[in-house]
Amino acid sequence: MSVRLPVRRLTVTVAVLAGLTLAGTLGCGTAEAHGSMQNPPSRVEGCYLEGPEHPKSAACRAAVAAGGTQALYDWNAVRIGDAAGRHRELIPDGKLCSANAPEFAGLDLPRADWPATNLTSGADFTFRYHVTAQHKGTFRLYLTNAGYDPAKPLRWADLEQIPFLTVTDPTVSDGSYVLPGKVPAGRKGRQLIYAIWQRSDSPEAFYSCSDVVFDGSGAPAGSAGTPSPGSGAAHSHEATEPGTPTAAPPAPPAPSGAAASTEAARPVTAAVTGTPSAAPDATGTGTAAARPAADGLAQTGTDRSTGLAAAVGGAFLLAGATVVTVNRRRRRPGSHAR
Structure with missing residues (x-):
């Protein structure tokens, strides 16, 4: 029955x-989200710390008007899942700070009033990169050149061809990768540091723009807070069989022109460029509340x-x-x- x-x-x-x-x-x-420059703070992290719903600075308010608040809640997710070193190929001029992601379009706004951090030309400095998921890889920090105009869209040609600091597999302290180095000498006025973190265990790469000044008109280095634990876009590691090696991403294409000779001369796995400082710079503690992260962030190689x-x-x-x-x-x- x-x-x-x-x-x-x-x-x-x-x-x-x-x-x-x-x-x-x-x-x-699988959501892939890992971090952003902390000291000096990136645009996206700095605006998040101001408060995504009601940012204090005019530049951060303009960024929200252009791209919405979710970009700030996802402060650790300015990324390209299949970059594999092809940064210049995948990111067009004017889209460097957003990594050509529409969600982060507000970060590309050409303005001379982005909140900036004081740096001393030629001085030792410990850069810090706030990380929410650790992976092996190489950090490359580029400083804008003498022709940089913050009131115009950032172009690849506005960056020095060779990074002033390169660190592979740095140590982690207090939730941040520690990148000791030296600030380039002979700089003045308002400049920008462009950071690229290319993973070696995946083709995924992360990007950030940090505004800096050399005239003392910015915020003291290390004075910015840090996003509260659990904030930012969610992350989970890719499903990989235990003991199965992950192929390293292919080498980035060789630059053209004068950069070709200097790029070829640079060691691929340079440990640290510049003079280390004695200890990491002090950082404050953040109190910004976190909203639930955007669900369904793209997995590497998928969407x-x-x-x-x-x-x-x-x-x-x-x-x-x-x-x-x-x-x-x-x-x-x-x-x-x-």
Whole structure:
């Protein structure tokens, strides 16, 4: 004897199962988000610390007006999942600070009033990179050149061809990668530090823009707070079999012109460029509240739409299987319902 499910109960059951499948699939997606420059603070982290809903500075308010508040809540996610060293190829002029991501378009605004940090030309300095997920890789810090105009969109040509600091697999202290080095000499006025963190265990890379000044008109170095624990976009590591090595990303394309000779001369795995300072600079403590991160950040090599399509497909397959099973039960020879 079989029991016939009422149509309403069957419909609810199928809907619940489909919903669980959809939610489970979306929940299993991998989010890649790792960090941003802390000292001197990047534009996105600095604006987050001002408060995403009501930033204090005119530049951060303009950034929110251009790209919304979510970009600031996702302060640790200015990234390209499949960069593999192809930074100049993938990021066009005028889009360096956002890494060409529409969500972070406000960070590219050409303004001469972005909050800036004081630096001393030619001095030892310990740069710090706030990290929410640690990975092996190399940090390269570039300073803008003498022709840089902060009131114009940032171009690759506005950066020095060779990074003034290169650090591979740095140590971590108090939640930040420690990058000891030396500030380039002979600088004055308002400049910008462009940081690229290229992972060696993945093609993924992270980018940040930090505004600095050499005339004493900015904020003291190390005076900015740090985002509260748990803030920023969520992260989970890629699913990799234990003991399975991950191929290193291919080498970036060789630069053209005068940069080619100097780029070739630079060691690929240079440990540290510049003179280390004795100890990391002190940093404050942040109190900004964190809003839940944007769900479904792209996994390296995939995107949100792929996971969503798989989830919807799985939900419908489950729903179809449920209907078929019920129909078979109802049509079994010799069975009856009462």
